[in-house]
Every structure is written in C-alpha cells, then in structure tokens.
Amino acid sequence: MPAKKLISDENLKAILRKWRQHAADKRLLREQKNALAVAALCSLSLGPPVHKSTTVSKLAVEELDIGHAFKERQARKQRSWSRLNVSELSGPILNENNPDARCLCWKLLVLVPTGMESQTNSFVSKWLLRKLMGYGIGDIGLVVSSAGLSIWTEWISFPNACCLSVVRASDQQVIDNDIANSTSCIVFVVSESISWEMQKERFNSLLACIPDESNLPLLIFSGDTYNEGYEYASKYIINRLGLNGLNRGKIGSSLVIFLVENYTEDHANGFFDDDKLREGLKWLVSSLPVQPDVTLVKTHELLLEYLNPQLELLNTHVAPGAGPGDCISVFNNAVNQLAEEILAAANANRSQWPAPEIDLLERTSNERIYAEMFLPSIGWSSPSRIQPLLAAINSCKIPEFSYDLSWLNHGSHMGKQIQDQKKLLEECLARYLTESARLLDESQVVTEVNVMVQNCVGLELRDSSYYLAPRWVAIFRRIYNWRLAKLSTGKFSEAYVLTQHLYQAPAAAGSNG
Structure with missing residues (x-):
C-alpha cells in the first residue's frame, strides 16, 4: 500500500476519533445541564413538591439560568417561611379596638386535618403550625411553648399595654372541651384529600364545644388548588361544611382563604402564601368582639x-x-x-x-x-x-x-x-x-x-x-x-x-x- 494512502487513512481515523470524543463531551455536557436543572427545580428542599412534573425541552434546559431560578425560589421560600409573631400582628388591631385596656388577651384555636393522606395535606398543616406555633422558646416574643400550645407576647408603647396571644392547635377528630375553652376565634383547615363528611362531623364536634351566643369569627384555610374562581371555590367549601344552614349564635362570621400562591392553576408553585396568611389573621382579629371591661x-x-x-x-x-x-x-x-x-x-x-x-x-x-x-x-x-x-x-x-x-x-x-x-x-x-x-x-x-x-x-x-x-x-x-x-x-x-x-x-x- 502506498505511503500516501496509509498517511491519509491515519489522518481520517484521527479526525473520526476527535469527532467522537467531541460528540461524547457534548452529550455529557447536555446530561450535566439537565441533571443540574432537575436538581435545582425538583431536588432542592425549597418547598413542598406539590406541582405536577412536566417535560422540559432540550432548548429550554440549555437556555435555563440556574442561578436566577435558584435565587427566585429562595426568595419565595424566605417569604413563605418568614417569622410570624402572632401578637406583633394582632396587638395594634386589638389596641385600636380596646383603647382603654392595659392587658389584651385573646385565644386562637387552630384545627388542622386529622390525617396525612396526601403530601399537600401534610405540608400545609406543618407549614401553618410552624408559622402560628413558632419554633420554640428561642423565638422572640414566644413566652410559652409546648405541644399544641404557644403564647405570644408583644408590648405596646402607647399606652403601655401588653398583648397576649394564646394559640392552641389540635388534629383530633372529636374536639376536647378543654382545648376549646375560652376560644376567641377559630382557624379550621380543610383538605380535598379527606372525606367532607368527616370534616363536617369534626366541625359539628367543634360547634358542640362553643357556648351559645358566642358569635366567634371563623377563618377557613385551604391548601388545595381549584379551577374555579374565588367566589365559587369558597362557597363550595362553606356548603360542604354546612355553614350556610348554621345558626349565627355560635359562629358570627366566616372567611375562606386559599394559602397556595396560585390556587386557580392546575398546579401550585411549591409554596404557601405568607401574605394571605397574614391577611386572614388580620381579618380574624378585626372581627373579635370588644374585650369586656x-x-x-x-x-x-x-x-x-x-x-x-x-x-x-x-x-x-x-x-x-x-x-x-x-x-x-x-x-x-x-x-x-x-x-x-x-x-x-x-x-x-x-x-x-x-x-x-x-x-x-x-x-x-x-x-x-x-x-x-x-x-x-x-x-x-x-x-x-x-x-x-x-x-x-x-x-x-x-x-x-x-x-x-x-x-x-x-x-x-x-x-x-x-x-x-x-x-x-x-x-x-x-x-x-x-x-x-x-x-x-x-x-x-x-x-x-x-x-x-x-x-x-x-x-x-x-x-x-x-x-x-x-x-x-x-x-x-x-x-x-x-x-x-x-x-x-x-x-x-x-x-x-x-x-x-x-x-x-x-x-x-x-x-x-
């Protein structure tokens, strides 16, 4: 075989080897980018994975700014899990409604779902309890912390007054009188993953513990998503609990709040809305009757x-x-x-x-x-x-x-x-x-x-x-x-x-x- 022919074949083989190596490197790079995208969007513990998985195109993966996505989700996480002092939120409202009181005191009863049949149910309960009950005595303003009980405090400079917020939480199906005693208002968490008949029975168990003519405000939280608008979805929940036919003597007013950021979309973005939680609590405190003098x-x-x-x-x-x-x-x-x-x-x-x-x-x-x-x-x-x-x-x-x-x-x-x-x-x-x-x-x-x-x-x-x-x-x-x-x-x-x-x-x- 002529020498030129041998040299030409060797050069061709070298070119092919480089091309295969380059192709392998490109394939590895694409796989690494894809793995990073999946890890950033799904594997990081930045919120409950309550969204549906969707197929991401190769082009979208290649153009995704991982750093920007990470920072955006981190900001959402910080807002969602931001610290909440219940007395700090309620104190100014109570002080305005009770200007002569030197010690403001109210009790919030929080009823979370009894079961953990779904991840969403579990996540919304854990998130809500962490927000309302705090992390422990190390939290500023949390003066009492035990299983199912927290007492928050806030001092108001003018007039010199103290606001005490008692938060009791329960996941019992049948509500205990000791837990409900002296309740000023109620948070009731509902879930589509639990039978509405069971939730209605639990709600009726709660009503049995409330004295007549109490006229307590009721705040209903939902961590589910709905395709319908707010009016339809809230009426649906109220009807399911039987609130429409309820005598106003025990429950004076009610409001439904959806805690997911986009409750009308097919999927949530993995976070619960701190602003909506605060909005609901402010409504609840504003609806409290004037403290007896x-x-x-x-x-x-x-x-x-x-x-x-x-x-x-x-x-x-x-x-x-x-x-x-x-x-x-x-x-x-x-x-x-x-x-x-x-x-x-x-x-x-x-x-x-x-x-x-x-x-x-x-x-x-x-x-x-x-x-x-x-x-x-x-x-x-x-x-x-x-x-x-x-x-x-x-x-x-x-x-x-x-x-x-x-x-x-x-x-x-x-x-x-x-x-x-x-x-x-x-x-x-x-x-x-x-x-x-x-x-x-x-x-x-x-x-x-x-x-x-x-x-x-x-x-x-x-x-x-x-x-x-x-x-x-x-x-x-x-x-x-x-x-x-x-x-x-x-x-x-x-x-x-x-x-x-x-x-x-x-x-x-x-x-x-």
Missing part, C-alpha cells in the same frame, strides 16, 4: 350603693309613714339589681375570656404581673361560678313582714299601755327574725330585739295620747346587716360587673380590664 367589686358594698339612696328617700317627707313593707321592698330591689348587674357582665362574656392558659406564664414575668393586674380572674363568668354566686345573693332577700301592727295606731293615755305595746312589738320582731327570716337563733334574738327597741323606737305625743313610733328604716338597717354578713367574707364577697354601669352607682372597688 369589667370591675371587681365587693358584693355587699355595691348592694348598699344601690340601697342607700332609696333608704334616704324613705327617711324624708317624700315617703311619710314608711313601714316594714317599704323597707323590705327597697332591699329586695337592691338585691335584684346586684344580681342583674353580675349576670349582665357574665352574659357579655359568652366565650369565657380570658383564656386559662395564661396561668402558664412565669409568675415573676412582666406578662404575668400585667395579666393579674388588668385581667379578671380565670373562670369569673363561668356557670360554675355565677350560678352559686347568684343563688347566694338571692338568698339574701328578706321575707314579707306579715304580722299585724294595727295596734300601733292605738294611743295610750298617760302611757299606761305603752309597756304592753312595747312587749308586743318585741314579740313580733323576735318571731320575724327567728321564724320568718331565720336570721337569728333564740340565744341571739333576745339581745338583738332589745337593742332594736331601745335604740330605734320612740314615743310620740299626739293630742293627749302617747304612741309608739318605730323608726323602721333604722330597725331594718340592722336586719340588713345580719342578712349581708354572708356576702362580707368568703367566695361570694366579690364579683365582676360592667365598668360602664358603675358610673350610675360608683362602688369602691379595684378595677380589672
């Missing part, structure tokens, strides 16, 4: 505040000849008024505010000090507290004075019958105190009746006859004191009433609220 009073002192003006009228010419019936009537009316004021304050607090969880605050903390100074005691308006209190107050009423006193109109010439009438009056008073009112026993009544007659009964001379002249207001003041002794000490000696009502009858008391 109540004052702690001494029950017997407030009753006397109601009673004394009426007794003064009986002592004047406005009510001449006031007798036992008048004294009994004004006292029982004062008892009724006291009971009505206490009941009115309790009825203004159907949700049993404040939340009992604030007892978990550290005793030496500023938050605990403010709570004890400016919030009413826990359970102050509960039926277990109010019913025995009202029963004790109503038991203070005094019975009718049914004894015949017509003989007091019979005068005594030269006072000969006065001693007999005096003894008869003592007998009437003794029987009233022991048998009718059941205030005193036999050993006490003799001394008390002698004091009453000695200090509160005089003589009047009319024409030429003397008449016994009992000062019934003075006599019954002593009876009142005996009756009110049960309210002077013990667990029924104090109660909360609405502060605004005290302007009509200012009582010496310590203010809370």
Whole structure:
C-alpha cells in the first residue's frame, strides 16, 4: 500500500476519533445541564413538591439560568417561611379596638386535618403550625411553648399595654372541651384529600364545644388548588361544611382563604402564601368582639350603693309613714339589681375570656404581673361560678313582714299601755327574725330585739295620747346587716360587673380590664 494512502487513512481515523470524543463531551455536557436543572427545580428542599412534573425541552434546559431560578425560589421560600409573631400582628388591631385596656388577651384555636393522606395535606398543616406555633422558646416574643400550645407576647408603647396571644392547635377528630375553652376565634383547615363528611362531623364536634351566643369569627384555610374562581371555590367549601344552614349564635362570621400562591392553576408553585396568611389573621382579629371591661367589686358594698339612696328617700317627707313593707321592698330591689348587674357582665362574656392558659406564664414575668393586674380572674363568668354566686345573693332577700301592727295606731293615755305595746312589738320582731327570716337563733334574738327597741323606737305625743313610733328604716338597717354578713367574707364577697354601669352607682372597688 502506498505511503500516501496509509498517511491519509491515519489522518481520517484521527479526525473520526476527535469527532467522537467531541460528540461524547457534548452529550455529557447536555446530561450535566439537565441533571443540574432537575436538581435545582425538583431536588432542592425549597418547598413542598406539590406541582405536577412536566417535560422540559432540550432548548429550554440549555437556555435555563440556574442561578436566577435558584435565587427566585429562595426568595419565595424566605417569604413563605418568614417569622410570624402572632401578637406583633394582632396587638395594634386589638389596641385600636380596646383603647382603654392595659392587658389584651385573646385565644386562637387552630384545627388542622386529622390525617396525612396526601403530601399537600401534610405540608400545609406543618407549614401553618410552624408559622402560628413558632419554633420554640428561642423565638422572640414566644413566652410559652409546648405541644399544641404557644403564647405570644408583644408590648405596646402607647399606652403601655401588653398583648397576649394564646394559640392552641389540635388534629383530633372529636374536639376536647378543654382545648376549646375560652376560644376567641377559630382557624379550621380543610383538605380535598379527606372525606367532607368527616370534616363536617369534626366541625359539628367543634360547634358542640362553643357556648351559645358566642358569635366567634371563623377563618377557613385551604391548601388545595381549584379551577374555579374565588367566589365559587369558597362557597363550595362553606356548603360542604354546612355553614350556610348554621345558626349565627355560635359562629358570627366566616372567611375562606386559599394559602397556595396560585390556587386557580392546575398546579401550585411549591409554596404557601405568607401574605394571605397574614391577611386572614388580620381579618380574624378585626372581627373579635370588644374585650369586656369589667370591675371587681365587693358584693355587699355595691348592694348598699344601690340601697342607700332609696333608704334616704324613705327617711324624708317624700315617703311619710314608711313601714316594714317599704323597707323590705327597697332591699329586695337592691338585691335584684346586684344580681342583674353580675349576670349582665357574665352574659357579655359568652366565650369565657380570658383564656386559662395564661396561668402558664412565669409568675415573676412582666406578662404575668400585667395579666393579674388588668385581667379578671380565670373562670369569673363561668356557670360554675355565677350560678352559686347568684343563688347566694338571692338568698339574701328578706321575707314579707306579715304580722299585724294595727295596734300601733292605738294611743295610750298617760302611757299606761305603752309597756304592753312595747312587749308586743318585741314579740313580733323576735318571731320575724327567728321564724320568718331565720336570721337569728333564740340565744341571739333576745339581745338583738332589745337593742332594736331601745335604740330605734320612740314615743310620740299626739293630742293627749302617747304612741309608739318605730323608726323602721333604722330597725331594718340592722336586719340588713345580719342578712349581708354572708356576702362580707368568703367566695361570694366579690364579683365582676360592667365598668360602664358603675358610673350610675360608683362602688369602691379595684378595677380589672
């Protein structure tokens, strides 16, 4: 074979080898780019992979700016997982709605789905709980953190006030009364991956724990995507839960929020929207009723505040000849008024505010000090507290004075019958105190009746006859004191009433609220 032919073949083989090597390098480069794209878009832990996988063209892969895509998703991730202090968000709104309150307190009940049937369901629950419950005590503003419970705090400089936000979370199918107790508002998370019948049953279980006439605001969160617009999708969820036919007494208002950034698209972009979460929470806080403004009073002192003006009228010419019936009537009316004021304050607090969880605050903390100074005691308006209190107050009423006193109109010439009438009056008073009112026993009544007659009964001379002249207001003041002794000490000696009502009858008391 000629030498030139051999050289030509060798050159051709070298060219072919270089071409194959170049082609292999190009193929490897394309594979590396494709792997990097997949790793950046799918493998990085930048959010829940709730999107559908799609085929990316070779041209798109080759032109993709990996750095830009990474930075964009990282920014979305930071926005989605940004820190949220619930009290920092709610404090200004509550302060505006309750300008006179020095300690603002509310409780948010968060109900996440009971099961983890789908990744989306799991991701939205974990994301929402992390946002609302925090990461632990290391979080600024998080003063209490335990399983299913967080308490956030925020101090408001003007006026100097403290905002306490209690967040309770549960994934139970049947809601526990202890968890729902003193709830101010509700977050209910729904999911298309769970039977709507089960979710409706769970919602009804929640309603059973809410007192009548609470009128709580309800915020419904969804992590699903819908092809329809907001109005249709929100009505669909409301209908599924049975909210349309619900009596407004327990749930006063409701709102549906979709947490995915593009809930109407066929796929979500892997992140939940922090702005929508904050928007929903602001609506929730704005919908809260005004915090009850109540004052702690001494029950017997407030009753006397109601009673004394009426007794003064009986002592004047406005009510001449006031007798036992008048004294009994004004006292029982004062008892009724006291009971009505206490009941009115309790009825203004159907949700049993404040939340009992604030007892978990550290005793030496500023938050605990403010709570004890400016919030009413826990359970102050509960039926277990109010019913025995009202029963004790109503038991203070005094019975009718049914004894015949017509003989007091019979005068005594030269006072000969006065001693007999005096003894008869003592007998009437003794029987009233022991048998009718059941205030005193036999050993006490003799001394008390002698004091009453000695200090509160005089003589009047009319024409030429003397008449016994009992000062019934003075006599019954002593009876009142005996009756009110049960309210002077013990667990029924104090109660909360609405502060605004005290302007009509200012009582010496310590203010809370």
